Each structure stands twice: as structure tokens, then as C-alpha cells.
Amino acid sequence: xxxxxxxxxxxTGLVCILTYLAFNIISxxxxxxxxxxxxxxxxxxxxxxSQVEDTIAKIIAxxxxxxxxxxxxxxxxxxxxxxxxxxxxASQSEIKKILEESLPLQTSAAQIKVDGKPVVCVANKDTADxxxxxxxxxxxxxxxxxxxxxxxxxxxxxxxxxxxxxxEVLEPGEALKRLETGDTTPIEYTVKDGDSLWLIARxxxxxxxxxxxxxxxxxxxxxPNQKLLISSSNPLIxxxxxxxxxxxxxxxxxxxxxxxxxxxxxxxxxxxxxGEKEITYSEVRKNGxxxxxxxxxxxxxxxxxxxxVVTGTRTSYTMTASRGGSHVGGLSWPVSGRxxxxxxxxxxxxxxxxxxxxxxxxxxxxAAGGTVTFAGRQGTYGLMVAIDHGNGLTTRYAHCSSIxxxxxxxxxxxxxxxxxxxxGRSTGSHLHFEVIxxxxxxxxxxxxx
Ligand SMILES: [Zn+2]
Numbered sequence: 001x002x003x004x005x006x007x008x009x010x011x012t013g014l015v016c017i018l019t020y021l022a023f024n025i026i027s028x029x030x031x032x033x034x035x036x037x038x039x040x041x042x043x044x045x046x047x048x049x050s051q052v053e054d055t056i057a058k059i060i061a062x063x064x065x066x067x068x069x070x071x072x073x074x075x076x077x078x079x080x081x082x083x084x085x086x087x088x089x090a091s092q093s094e095i096k097k098i099l100e101e102s103l104p105l106q107t108s109a110a111q112i113k114v115d116g117k118p119v120v121c122v123a124n125k126d127t128a129d130x131x132x133x134x135x136x137x138x139x140x141x142x143x144x145x146x147x148x149x150x151x152x153x154x155x156x157x158x159x160x161x162x163x164x165x166x167x168e169v170l171e172p173g174e175a176l177k178r179l180e181t182g183d184t185t186p187i188e189y190t191v192k193d194g195d196s197l198w199l200i201a202r203x204x205x206x207x208x209x210x211x212x213x214x215x216x217x218x219x220x221x222x223x224p225n226q227k228l229l230i231s232s233s234n235p236l237i238x239x240x241x242x243x244x245x246x247x248x249x250x251x252x253x254x255x256x257x258x259x260x261x262x263x264x265x266x267x268x269x270x271x272x273x274x275g276e277k278e279i280t281y282s283e284v285r286k287n288g289x290x291x292x293x294x295x296x297x298x299x300x301x302x303x304x305x306x307x308x309v310v311t312g313t314r315t316s317y318t319m320t321a322s323r324g325g326s327h328v329g330g331l332s333w334p335v336s337g338r339x340x341x342x343x344x345x346x347x348x349x350x351x352x353x354x355x356x357x358x359x360x361x362x363x364x365x366x367a368a369g370g371t372v373t374f375a376g377r378q379g380t381y382g383l384m385v386a387i388d389h390g391n392g393l394t395t396r397y398a399h400c401s402s403i404x405x406x407x408x409x410x411x412x413x414x415x416x417x418x419x420x421x422x423x424g425r426s427t428g429s430h431l432h433f434e435v436i437x438x439x440x441x442x443x444x445x446x447x448x449x
Contacts, residue, residue: 030083037078038102044090049079055096059103063166067107068123071166074104105166112179113158119236120175121168128159131175132237138180139239139288146245154238154286181233186214191226204232235287243283244296251275253304272307275300309373331367331447332413334397335420335431344443352441353396353434358420360401360429366411367395367433367448375403381432382424385417392439398432399423 034046046052056077063071090098109121110128122128136151170178189200197208197220208220214229222228253272277300284292335358342355358364366387373394374386381398385405388394401421411417422429435442 029086031086031089032081033084033089034079035082035084037080039075039104040078043077043098043102044095045082045084045088046095047089051092052077052079052095052099055092055099056103059096059099060105063105063107066171067109067166067169069107069109069169071105071107074106077103106163107166107169108161109164109169110159110161111164112175113160114237115155116158120170120178121164122170122172122175125159125161127172127175131172131179132157132159134172134176135179135237136239138176139285140241141288142241142243143245145247146243148241149244149282150242152240154240157237179236182236184231184233186229186231189228189230191222191224191228193224195222195224196220197222200228200230204230205234206230206232238286239288241285243285244280245283246278246280248301249277249279251277251300251302251304254306267310268307269310270306270308273305275304276302326446328442328446329449331395331435331444332365332449334364334367334395334433335362341428341430344441344445353398353432354444356431356433358429358431360419360421362420363416364397364400364418364420364431366413366415366417367435368393369412370395370410372405372407372409372411372417375405375407377423380425382426383418383421384424387411387417392437394436396432396434396436398434399426399430401429 034049034052036043036046036052056073060071060073107123109123110125111118111121112128112132113119120131122131132153136153140148140151142148189204191200197211197217201208201211211217211228211230212220214231251274253274277298279295280297282294282296283290333356335356339357340354341357342351344354345351364385368387368389370387370389372385373388374384374396376384378384378398381396383400383403384396384398385400385403386394386396397418399421400418400423402419403417404419405411405417420429420431426432433444435444435447
């Protein structure tokens with residue numbers, strides 16, 4: 001080579017290529033290792049077979065201890081030797097994790113089926129029966145005066161023994177919880193207008209505290225469209241219990257109002273007294289919730305005593321001393337129109353009310369809420385209604401053409417109680433309206449709003 005100008009670049013290039021190759025050979029250095037297959041699928045590559053077998057033995061021992069039955073492999077792993085890059089060899093923790101997930105471990109166990117559908121597996125039939133008995137017992141809480149007549153599952157529940165995957169076998173406590181709550185994977189709920197935590201909890205058969213804990217809520221204030229995670233329980237089996245019990249109930253007394261010509265004011269002749277009855281009932285409860293109640297027997301152990309009120313019909317009221325006085329208010333106008341044709345105290349001071357003009361058939365309305373103490377014909381008043389408003393205040397509506405209420409009936413302010421007429425001693429159709437306070441006639445205008 002005459003020209004040496006190219007020597008340096010060529011040598012430099014060769015060194016680079018050799019360094020590159022050497023690096024590759026070292027890093028791609030292959031080693032003898034064990035490829036592990038489970039059910040004809042490569043799961044990992046291990047340093048050697050014994051490491052895998054030791055790990056499998058430990059997992060089996062742990063499962064046998066947990067379940068209490070012999071645990072076997074449905075099929076053994078397959079091993080083959082291969083030259084693999086060192087980087088592909090799995091670590092001990094990877095091996096353990098993969099084996100726990102993929103080993104076909106099996107054991108003899110008992111499976112609980114609900115309406116033909118497998119729901120949980122436990123170690124054996126005795127355990128399954130015990131779990132089912134505990135489930136029944138958990139929903140059989142009854143009160144002091146109650147007894148359980150019948151308890152059964154609403155669904156068809158069977159226990160089937162056989163060989164099942166070991167990881168499906170639950171400990172008794174876990175199995176019971178699964179049957180009681182079902183799948184509790186949280187769902188997302190969007191808060192609607194008018195929602196409250198209590199309503200949402202009721203709707204999803206859960207508790208406010210559970211929702212608050214799951215969502216880290218500090219207060220129970222909700223915003224519309226707020227998203228909440230809700231985990232609710234959906235029992236896999238329904239425990240149906242029939243309960244019989246006894247309870248005592250109060251029989252409220254009734255008030256009877258009678259009218260008498262011999263009294264001039266309202267008097268309580270007999271105070272009322274509540275009675276008592278003993279009720280025998282039967283209830284159907286599904287998972288502790290009442291779905292049906294039947295009364296089997298009712299025995300009255302103490303009769304209620306009526307409250308008897310006697311109210312006078314005689315107009316033995318006295319005219320109030322003052323015809324004027326300050327405005328009291330509180331009563332509404334019994335007929336619309338409001339033209340007063342004869343005022344209180346008119347006709348030489350003998351007019352006990354006001355006459356309000358009206359056409360026959362116009363509605364007469366209660367001036368305030370109260371109890372009807374008189375409804376009928378009353379001498380010169382013609383057809384009359386009297387209403388007791390309490391606190392010693394009574395209003396009377398006279399000369400009616402018809403009466404629409406009965407004695408003892410409760411009426412509210414503004415309710416139509418009668419119709420304008422001209423019965424009794426009356427000239428022309430009008431309403432004679434009286435206000436009586438503690439036995440004295442009052443000027444109705446002081447009371448009308
Ligand atoms: Zn009058």
C-alpha cells in the first residue's frame with residue numbers, strides 16, 4: 001500500500017466493529033436453563049427444575065393447610081432444557097407469582113349451588129351444611145315476644161361434593177360472607193337533584209357510613225352530578241322466615257258531642273280514656289326484612305272510654321257589655337258580598353249577631369276551623385250550624401236553606417258548611433252570623449278579618 005492516508009480510518013473502523021461484536025457476544029451469552037410449560041403453554045424459564053418443584057411443593061402445602069384436604073395437580077408442569085439468554089430467566093418471586101396463578105391445583109370439596117348455579121365452594125359437605133345453617137340463623141333474629149314458626153331458603157339450595165379447583169375453596173367465614181353480600185364490587189352512581197346520602201343508601205341497600213367511608217366524604221352535603229362509588233350487598237340466598245308474635249296497641253277514645261236544652265255552654269261530661277288491645281300477628285321476613293304482615297287475632301284487654309261533650313242549644317247567652325272594643329280578628333267572612341243589613345246590637349240592642357245579605361243557595365263558609373257542635377233546626381234561628389273553635393269561642397250560622405255538615409265533624413276555615421236561606425224568623429234571605437266567646441255574644445265585626 002503506497003498511500004497510507006487510509007490506514008488510520010480503516011484500523012479505527014475495524015476496532016469499532018470488533019468491540020461491537022464482542023459486546024454482543026458477552027451480552028447475548030446463552031445459558032442452560034429449564035423452560036416450564038403448564039397445560040402446553042410456556043409460562044416461564046427457570047434456572048433449574050428443582051427450584052420450580054420446591055416452589056410447587058410449598059404452594060401445595062400452604063393450600064392443604066388452608067383447606068384441610070389433600071391438594072393435587074390436575075396436570076404436572078412440563079420441563080425442557082434450552083439455551084436461553086440469562087436475561088430471560090425468571091426470578092424466584094416471579095416464579096412464585098406465576099405458579100400461584102396458573103397451577104391447576106385441585107381438591108375434593110363441596111359446592112353450594114343456588115337454583116342450579118354454583119355460588120361457593122367449601123372444604124366438605126359438613127362445612128357447607130354448617131355455613132348454610134349459620135346463614136339461616138343470622139336472619140332469624142326475633143323480638144322478645146316472637147317465635148320463629150318456619151325458616152327456609154326461597155331458592156333451591158343444594159350441596160354437591162366433587163373435585164374442584166383449590167383456589168375456589170373458601171374458608172367457612174368467607175363463604176358465609178359471600179352468601180350474605182354477593183358481589184360487592186362498587187358501582188358508580190351520579191347524584192341527582194333532591195338526592196340525600198340516606199336516600200341513596202336506602203336505594204342500594206347499604207349504609208350512609210359505608211358510602212362516606214368508600215368515597216372519603218367529610219360531610220353529607222352532595223352536589224348534583226357528583227359521582228359516588230357505591231358498594232351494595234346482593235345476598236345470593238334468600239332466607240325466608242315466618243315469625244309469630246304478640247304486641248299491645250292503644251285504642252284511641254272517641255269524642256261524642258251531644259246537645260242538650262238544659263245546658264247553656266259546652267261541658268265535658270266524661271273525660272276520655274284510651275283502651276288497649278293485644279294483637280297476635282304473623283310476619284314473613286326475607287333476609288330480615290318484613291314483606292308481609294297478617295293479624296291472626298285481636299283481643300281487647302281494656303275498652304276505651306268515650307269522651308262525652310254536652311253542648312247547649314238554648315240561647316241563654318248574655319250580650320257582651322261592650323259593643324265596640326278593640327279588633328280581635330281571626331275569623332274569615334262566612335259569605336262573600338259583605339253587605340251588612342243589620343248590625344250587632346241593632347233592634348234596641350237585642351240583635352245578637354250581624355245579618356249579612358245573600359241569595360238563597362249561596363255558600364256559607366266556616367269562619368275558622370273547629371268542630372261542629374250543632375247542626376239542625378233551632379226555633380227562630382231556623383236551620384243553624386254551630387262550630388266550636390276551642391278556647392271558648394263559638395260561631396253560629398242561622399236561617400240556612402240547607403246544612404252540609406254533621407255534629408262532631410271537624411271543619412276547616414273556609415269549608416262550605418251550609419247554604420244561605422230564610423228559615424226560622426227571617427225576612428228575606430240572609431245569614432245571621434253570631435260570635436260567642438265564653439258564653440257572651442260578641443260583635444262579630446271585632447273578630448272578622
Ligand atoms: Zn240577625
